[in-house]
């Protein structure tokens with residue numbers, strides 16, 4: 001899964017990664033869930049031809065296919081009952097026609113649809129590798145926790161709601177301002193849920209799913225990348241590479257770019273410190289856009305020099321975990337290089353800063369823990385466990 005802030009280079013890097021994987025003989029699918037599709041553009045395909053897209057994979061060569069999820073088609077395929085019910089409810093409030101249909105596309109539907117396909121292709125063993133080009137971080141982040149949330153809903157709320165509605169529907173429909181959902185609405189939900197079954201295990205297994213964060217060497221982009229890193233850690237996904245894209249090449253010496261060189265260098269150092277020991281890859285700013293097969297191959301060569309395999313998992317350890325045990329919050333940090341020494345802990349904004357000897361780590365805290373202060377800490381088997389407490 002390749003993800004990062006808008007415009008950092010996700011689609012180009014996803015496409016180049018697909019090109020390389022196919023070259024290494026993997027049956028590869030590059031899937032885009034970005035609503036502003038540009039995957040086909042990236043391959044410089046005739047977009048006219050692509051306008052008639054279905055959501056189905058489009059072969060590029062024998063080993064490589066690309067797929068751009070089309071939400072309208074997905075709604076017809078998977079979300080019909082749910083979205084038509086939502087439009088019906090909206091209509092009773094005076095929102096009509098196209099607007100109601102537009103609003104019935106709920107946030108997360110695209111991501112969930114993508115996960116259904118991933119699950120399906122995995123069950124069928126259709127591809128060796130799926131490269132997911134995931135939309136800008138902020139909006140799409142929540143979807144990684146959806147299967148878990150849905151699981152809870154299906155166990156605790158769904159059976160109750162469905163039965164309750166069966167009982168009250170005949171009476172309620174006479175008095176309620178809008179019709180209550182029919183049983184087919186619930187069947188649709190159950191059907192979708194079955195399609196998602198097991199996908200959270202795929203996502204949470206570092207041997208199967210690697211998250212690669214793409215960033216640019218700019219302070220504002222880095223902040224968002226750090227937030228994404230925290231969020232993925234929180235949801236148990238493993239980030240195994242950070243890719244810094246659009247580094248100004250050293251041979252650009254024009255005075256205009258002087259400050260860019262300095263600031264990029266500074267942010268790059270910060271990136272390497274912050275994400276260590278997660279490996280950081282660097283990609284230069286090319287002289288041109290990354291368009292068409294040749295340029296994708298050039299990009300792939302920079303990303304994966306020689307025979308380097310993009311599907312190789314470079315890390316399985318989660319850098320940190322957040323837990324709540326017996327009502328107490330704790331943060332566990334993996335410190336593979338830490339030697340024993342005095343541990344310094346303090347808060348800086350909503351970050352927890354850990355110092356051991358010369359080593360310093362900044363850990364962004366999830367919102368539920370941002371207001372807490374570090375308490376006791378212990379280091380065991382290279383894992384530092386820090387208790388987090390309310391301030392008195």
Ligand SMILES: Nc1ncnc2c1ncn2[C@@H]1O[C@H](COP(=O)(O)OP(=O)(O)OP(=O)(O)O)[C@@H](O)[C@H]1O
Pocket residue numbers: 005006007008009010011012013034036038135136245246283284285286287288289290291
């Ligand atoms: N290293 C690079 N050098 C030159 N141009 C680049 C580089 N990386 C990406 N680009 C160009 O920058 C533009 C944006 O890249 P891309 O579409 O891959 O980003 P994205 O993260 O997918 O954007 P969005 O969030 O809008 O989907 C494209 O025109 C692409 O060709």
Ligand SMILES: [Mg+2]
Pocket residue numbers: 010011012034038133
């Ligand atoms: Mg894109």
